[in-house]
Structure formats: C-alpha cells, structure tokens
Amino acid sequence: MDANASPGEGPRAGRREWIGLAVLALPTLLLSLDISVLNLALPHLSAALGASSTEQLWIVDIYGFMIAGFLITWGTLGDRIGRRRLLLIGAAVFGAASAAAAYADSPTTLIVARALLGVSGATLMPSLLALISNMFKDPKQQGLAIGVWMSCFMGGMAIGPVVGGAMLGSFWWGSVFLIGLPVMLLLLILGPFLLPEYKAPEAGRLDPLSALLSLATLLPVIYGVKKLAANGVAVPQLLSLLIGIAFGVVFVLRQRRLEHPLLDLRLFGNRALRAALGVALLCSATMGGITLLVSMYLQQVAGLSPLIAGLWLVPSFALAIAGNMAAPALASRFNPAYTIAGGLLVTTVGLLLLTQADSAGGIALVVAGYAVAFAGTSPMGVLSTQLVVGSAPPEKAGSASALSETNGEFGIAFGVAILGSLSAAVYQGRMTDAVPGGVAPDAAAEARDNLPAASNVADSLPGQLGTQLLDVARDAFTGSLHVVALVSAGAMVLFALLAVVLLRKAAPGGAGEGQQPEQTDRAAEPVVG
Structure with a gap:
C-alpha cells in the first residue's frame, strides 16, 4: 500500500489491492447468483429427482439457514486463523459442494450438498468483507470498494435469471451448480498471490x-x-x-x-456501530417484505413466469448498483447520516409509487416504484456496512463483518414475516365479502386464505366464475400491497430521521461518537504471503 496519506486518512491502496478486489468480486457474484438460479432450476431438479414438496422446501431453505447459523462463528475464526486462509478453505469446500450438488442422485444428497454450500458460503461472506476493510484503509477508497462488493452481489441477483435460463435451456439442471467451479478455482489460484493475510494478534483459541x-x-x-x-x-x-x-x-x-x-460484546459499546446496525436492520426488514410482495405481484397478479419476473427486476438492480457506486462520493461531500437519510427519502417516493399500481396493467408502475425504492437504500447499505466494519478495531474486522451479514439475514427474515403477515391480514379482510356467490363454501374459505390458493380454486371453477374469483383475489392482493407500501413509506421517513439523529457524528470511515481509544490504536497483524 502507499503509505502516503492526508491527515485523518488511512494509507491509500495501490494496484495490488484493486486487482485483489477484482478477485474478491468473483465469489461475491457467485454467492448471489447461486441463490437466484436455484429458483429456476427447482422445477427441473424436482422432476428429475422426484423431490416431494417438503424436500423442495429444504433444498431451497437449507442454504440460507446454514449461512445465517455459521456467519458469526466463521467470521470470528477468520480473525484467529487468518482471513485469507479461511476464505481459501471456504472456496475449496464450496467448489466441492457445488460439484456434489450438480451430480446429486437423490433429494437427500442434494439437501446435504446445499447445506455444505451454506456452511462454506458463511466462510466466504465475512472473509470477503473483512479483507476489503484491511486492504482499503482510506475511508474514500474503502467506501468505493464496499460499493463494488455490494454491486457484485446485486449483479449476481440480476444476471441469475439470465444465466440460469441459458444454462437450463442448453444443459441439465445440475449445470447451474457447476458455474461455481471455475470461479472458486480461479480464487484458489490467484488468492495466495494477490490477497494479503490478516489475523488478530493474541486472539486466543476458538x-x-x-x-x-x-x-x-x-x-x-x-x-x-x-x-x-x-x-x-x-x-x-x-x-x-x-x-x-x-x-x-x-x-x-x-x-x-x-x-x-466468540463474539466480543464490547463491540456494541460503540454508538456508531449500534446505530448503523439498527438502521440497517430496520431498512432490510422493510425492503425484504416489499421484495417478497413485488415478486408475488409480478408472478401471481401479472401472471409472469419466474424468469420473466426476474428480468423485469433487472432495472432495480441496475439502479441500486449505480447508487452503490455513488454513495461513497456523496458521503465525502455530505455527512454520511444525511446521505443515508436522503436515500431513504428517495425510497419513500418509490414506495408511494407502489400504492398507485392497480391489478390490471400495473407492471410498469410496480417495477418503477420498486426500482426507485431499492436504489434509495443503496447509500444505507454501503455506508452502514462501512460504519459497522470501520467502527470495530482492525483485529475484530471478521467479527464485525459477520455481525453486519447476520444483521441483514435477520432483517430480511423478520421483514418477510411481519410485512407478509400484514399483507395476509389485509388480503383476508378484503376477501371476506368479495368472493362471488357461486363459489362453494369450502372453496371460498380456501380462496380467502391467500392469492395462490385463490388461483388454484379459480382454475377448478367454470369459465366466468373462475375469472371473477381471480379478479377479486388479485384486486385484494394489490390492495394489500398498497397498505404495506404506505406503512413502509411512513417507516422509511422515521428511519431517515433516526439516521440523522444517531449517525450524524459518525465519520465516513466508521469512527464516531462512542469510539473507544483502544479501538483506534490496535491493529491487525499483516502476514506476508
């Protein structure tokens, strides 16, 4: 690294660090792509392996469960044994598990392989972010590097349907898992030469x-x-x-x-870290729930296939990537708290657009509203991550990175539960007296439960009656989307105010009010090679 730096700034990264970031971008892209392509492959692999509905749920869910469960353990282990070492171990296991998933001959084998993918994926995520925080000490460069990292994750989500569709159109279902092999092989070859090793001195045993x-x-x-x-x-x-x-x-x-x-609870003594985690948790919860409902709208109301629905969401990821790259520059000119708050107000505008979409011909408005809302959260994602990692002492970067990742997992899960429940309640309330009179009582009760159930009931009814039921069910769901979007818009205004109040004294690099002196003086131990 270039040791020259302006007062108040860290040493600036050089060519090796930026090339190293490009190497780290590959597994980041893969981790998100692996999530999105599975949704397309699920019908194909279920038919080939004879997976039951319960087995299908475990094939999808076990990956996320394992990632969430192991993030903190692996993040702290990386601080102890070395972040590059853990990253390379995880890459090797991820590659082997990808091959096992591709050639699985039973649902059980695939579930086990997906579990291994989740366990190894949990080594990659905090290691990637911790290495970035170690490689880029200058706050401006660090913010840009984190923006690139987050953009790669979103890019994987965006191109997943395209890549998955192309692979499934030409090869068997297992091919979608083999995408990871060349990526991990490249990481294993280049990582030891381009990525520096960092571990905490006197970290103790796990x-x-x-x-x-x-x-x-x-x-x-x-x-x-x-x-x-x-x-x-x-x-x-x-x-x-x-x-x-x-x-x-x-x-x-x-x-x-x-x-x-395993988890140093003294990290929570830092006000900037606590505030950044809190605001990020609330925003992740809100957008997690909104994402679920928008996806359901595109598929259940607009009638799009998963592939086409995914393609309609590409503009959202493109705008979010632009927001990720712009956030560090904005934070260098304005207080990070105001940058985050301004982005959340943009999100509010996008959520209000969702309240204007109807059940017939509302695709463009839903996509536009979601794209604006998603892009508005970009400064929060990049800057809150930088604040969390930057607020921790360097030897705790792995733990702080794991906290940030786990926080996001919890936020999305809670948002889906809370806003999904609110949507269900509104839908059921609107369907109470809306079911056409010719529908049998048992079928009417089923249709009132949720939109997919109503669609199944409508398919079993004669022509016009089925159409009428499906129309009122789609109207009821769209109405629930309006309510959830309106509540979320109000929440975003509140979150913007919280960001200004709680983060206004936080510096771009993460140090802020509440930073302990020992946290700024201690440093991680770089290990050459």
Whole structure:
C-alpha cells in the first residue's frame, strides 16, 4: 500500500489491492447468483429427482439457514486463523459442494450438498468483507470498494435469471451448480498471490461451546421466523423462537465470562456501530417484505413466469448498483447520516409509487416504484456496512463483518414475516365479502386464505366464475400491497430521521461518537504471503 496519506486518512491502496478486489468480486457474484438460479432450476431438479414438496422446501431453505447459523462463528475464526486462509478453505469446500450438488442422485444428497454450500458460503461472506476493510484503509477508497462488493452481489441477483435460463435451456439442471467451479478455482489460484493475510494478534483459541451455542441460537430463530412468515402463528414456530432466545441468553452470559469470546460484546459499546446496525436492520426488514410482495405481484397478479419476473427486476438492480457506486462520493461531500437519510427519502417516493399500481396493467408502475425504492437504500447499505466494519478495531474486522451479514439475514427474515403477515391480514379482510356467490363454501374459505390458493380454486371453477374469483383475489392482493407500501413509506421517513439523529457524528470511515481509544490504536497483524 502507499503509505502516503492526508491527515485523518488511512494509507491509500495501490494496484495490488484493486486487482485483489477484482478477485474478491468473483465469489461475491457467485454467492448471489447461486441463490437466484436455484429458483429456476427447482422445477427441473424436482422432476428429475422426484423431490416431494417438503424436500423442495429444504433444498431451497437449507442454504440460507446454514449461512445465517455459521456467519458469526466463521467470521470470528477468520480473525484467529487468518482471513485469507479461511476464505481459501471456504472456496475449496464450496467448489466441492457445488460439484456434489450438480451430480446429486437423490433429494437427500442434494439437501446435504446445499447445506455444505451454506456452511462454506458463511466462510466466504465475512472473509470477503473483512479483507476489503484491511486492504482499503482510506475511508474514500474503502467506501468505493464496499460499493463494488455490494454491486457484485446485486449483479449476481440480476444476471441469475439470465444465466440460469441459458444454462437450463442448453444443459441439465445440475449445470447451474457447476458455474461455481471455475470461479472458486480461479480464487484458489490467484488468492495466495494477490490477497494479503490478516489475523488478530493474541486472539486466543476458538471456544467450541460458544460456537454450538451460536448455532443453537441462530438456527431456531431463523427457522421460526421463516415458518411464521410462511404458515402464520403456530405452536412449533413459537417454540422454535423461544428455544433460540433461551440459547441466546446462555450464549451472551458465556461471552461475558470468556477472556477471548466468540463474539466480543464490547463491540456494541460503540454508538456508531449500534446505530448503523439498527438502521440497517430496520431498512432490510422493510425492503425484504416489499421484495417478497413485488415478486408475488409480478408472478401471481401479472401472471409472469419466474424468469420473466426476474428480468423485469433487472432495472432495480441496475439502479441500486449505480447508487452503490455513488454513495461513497456523496458521503465525502455530505455527512454520511444525511446521505443515508436522503436515500431513504428517495425510497419513500418509490414506495408511494407502489400504492398507485392497480391489478390490471400495473407492471410498469410496480417495477418503477420498486426500482426507485431499492436504489434509495443503496447509500444505507454501503455506508452502514462501512460504519459497522470501520467502527470495530482492525483485529475484530471478521467479527464485525459477520455481525453486519447476520444483521441483514435477520432483517430480511423478520421483514418477510411481519410485512407478509400484514399483507395476509389485509388480503383476508378484503376477501371476506368479495368472493362471488357461486363459489362453494369450502372453496371460498380456501380462496380467502391467500392469492395462490385463490388461483388454484379459480382454475377448478367454470369459465366466468373462475375469472371473477381471480379478479377479486388479485384486486385484494394489490390492495394489500398498497397498505404495506404506505406503512413502509411512513417507516422509511422515521428511519431517515433516526439516521440523522444517531449517525450524524459518525465519520465516513466508521469512527464516531462512542469510539473507544483502544479501538483506534490496535491493529491487525499483516502476514506476508
């Protein structure tokens, strides 16, 4: 790195660091692409392997469960054994698991392979972000690098339907998993030469019991929240949440007693980190719920296939990528809190546009509103991530990165559960007296539950009656989208105010009010090679 830097700035990154960022961009792109292509491949692999509906759910969900469960453990392990080393280990396992998934001969084998993909993916995500924070010390360069990293993740989501559609059109379903092999192979070849190694001095040994308690906390909570979103309030979901919370209490108590905890709770003593995590959690929750409803609108109301619906969302990712790249430059001219707040007000405008879409011919307005809303959250995503990582001491960068990633996973899951439940309640209320009179009572009750059920009922009814039921169901769902978007718009205004109040004293690099002196003086140990 170039040691020359202006007062108040870190050393500036050179050519090697920027080339290293390009290497890190590849697995980032792959991780998000792997999520989006599976939705297209699911019907093909289900037919080939004979997967039941329950097995299909586990094939989709196990990946996210494992990532959420292992983020904190692997993030902290990277601080101890070296972030580059953990990244390369994860890349090797991810590549092997990708091959196992591609050639799976049964649903069980595929579920196990997907679980391994999630476990190894959880090593990649915090390692990538921690390495970026170590390679780019200058706040402006760091913000740009994080913007590039986030843009690659969004780019993978955008091109996933295109790549997946092309692969499935020419090859068998397993080909979508083989995309990861050349990417991980390239990372394994170039990583040792272009990526520096960093690990915390005197980090201590990893506590296995804390790792188990972390899993016992996160997995039941994530599972319970996802099932609440899918099936509503029920005893198993509530019991899962209670079990996770109970283990969480034990986990926190143990971390307080350990000299070298798995998760250093002193990180939360930093006001900038707490505020950035809080605002990011709230915004992720809101946009997670909105994303679900927009996707349902495009497929269930507009009648688009998953591939075409995904292509309609490409403008959203394109605008968000532009916002990611612009956020660091805006933050260098304006206070990061005002940059984040301004973006959230833009999101508010996009959400209000969603309230104007109707059930017939509303695709363009829904896509435009979602694109504006999604782009407005870009400054929050980039700058809050930079604030979280920058607020932690360098030797805790892996832990802070894992916190940021886990925070996002929780936010999306909670948003889907809360806003999904609100949408369901509005839909059911609007359908109470809207079902046409000729529909049998049992079928009418089923149609009142949710839009997919109403679509199934409509398919079983004779011509005009089925059309009438489907029309009122689509109107009811669109009305629920309006209510959720309006509530979310009000929430975004509140979140913008919170950002200004809580983050206005935070510096672009992450240091801010509440920063402890020892957190700025300690440094991670660079290891040559």
